[in-house]
Amino acid sequence: MSISRTHLLQAFDSLLQPERFKDYGPNGLQVEGKAEVRRIVSGVTASRALIEAAIRERADAIFVHHGLFWRGQDGRVTGWMKQRLQLLLAHDINLFAYHLPLDAHAELGNNAQLGRVLGLAADARFGEQDLGFSAPAAFADGQALADHVARALGRAVTLVQPEAAGAQRQQPLGRVAWCTGGAQGYFESAIAAGADAFITGEISEPQAHLAREMGVCFIAAGHHATERYGAPAVAAHVSGLLGLEHVFIEIPNPA
Template sequence: MKRSDFTQMLSELLKPDAIRDFAPNGLQVEGAEQVQKIITGVTASQALIDAAIALQADTILVHHGYFWKGESQVITGMKKRRIASLLKNDINLYGYHLPLDIHPELGNNAQLAKLLDVELLGGLEDGSNSVPVYGRLNSPMPAEKFAEKIATALNRKPLDNIVRNKPIETIAWCTGGGQGYIDLAASKGIDAYLTGEASEQTIHSSNEQAIDFFAAGHHATERYGVKALGEYLEQQYGLDVTFIDIDNPV
């Protein structure tokens, strides 16, 4: 597939212009004109780039790409080495951040719901592009059992703060660094909140607003959107796609 066609197809699928973000979405570093072998992963780290080079890939597609707002604009050190590796090997880099979080079928939030057997009911915020979402457990269970379910599904024991002595029925979640949405979830009477990370104040919010809290890892909660996107590209377009999980304990 021509790079221009691949770019257009992803844009139509993920609709990056529909949401304001912290980094450019789409083609971030231009490489080969033909897209034939794609590597997908969570973050465009040097380890993922090296793996793509070893597999002779021409394209890398990630959730966490480059050029974030607020970062230094100079291309030195780690950033220089990463970009030099891409350019030297003629590898395209595509990054989709919030558009891949919120996609209703392939997104991180939707994929996490499937993994944890949660019915996604809608956005927690007003509007059609809410980043946090809410839903209902298909099988309500005690919070301790839900923590075990998370650990099994994500292969990672979550940090939890269990404050309710009742089964969880409703839950809100936002993959990655979405701990700040716990107050919004609590204000709507949700039983529990799940995200990737925790801040010091998050536990106080959980305690004082009587909402169970789970932090299951930024990386661990965001493996599944880009993986699902790659599988979609393989099934729908016959592209050669390989997902590589560069583990990260955060």
């Protein structure tokens, strides 16, 4: 079974509502390919490796979280950009990309899906554009939560605990907040929302000091690792509704 590219775009837009968000780049159809779509490949980032894998899978469309075009980037089609576009255009593959709308979806988005993987049932939102999620939890301390996250995601994480860690190590964590990817700037909003710990993908220099001084644990679990669940969840959902074939392709990324 196949559907039109326009119908598929409408299905993604209806689900993710990109018009609600102020984003860093265009959401929706970024590269136009075949008019009819039968097979979708989903992935995290529109890298050359993902595009090449999608070609091998005979994909008519690729659905990703990180697309090709971002606000403020060099607009010239040279180097890596030329190589990726050349592959897409030569094989007539549509590229759909949704950034913040994919983070925010209450059931299928990156944050919702990370909560599912971690066993956290969000009951509150926080931060700019309500992208952050928060849930009640019961962990003995920051190390126990960090160990749980590491097991669930299958990778080492970075944990920064409050000052006087020896004295506070046994303090239970009653509320955990999270926001996937490069959301370290949401840490202060998470603290204001009552979090005892915050999970995101990356850490920058200021967050280590804030964690120690504010009494809230900070866990950086990897940008890719925290954002690898939303794209396949959305693509599988839409494919199922429309009767399309769908394959998720994991391109390993240590970041």
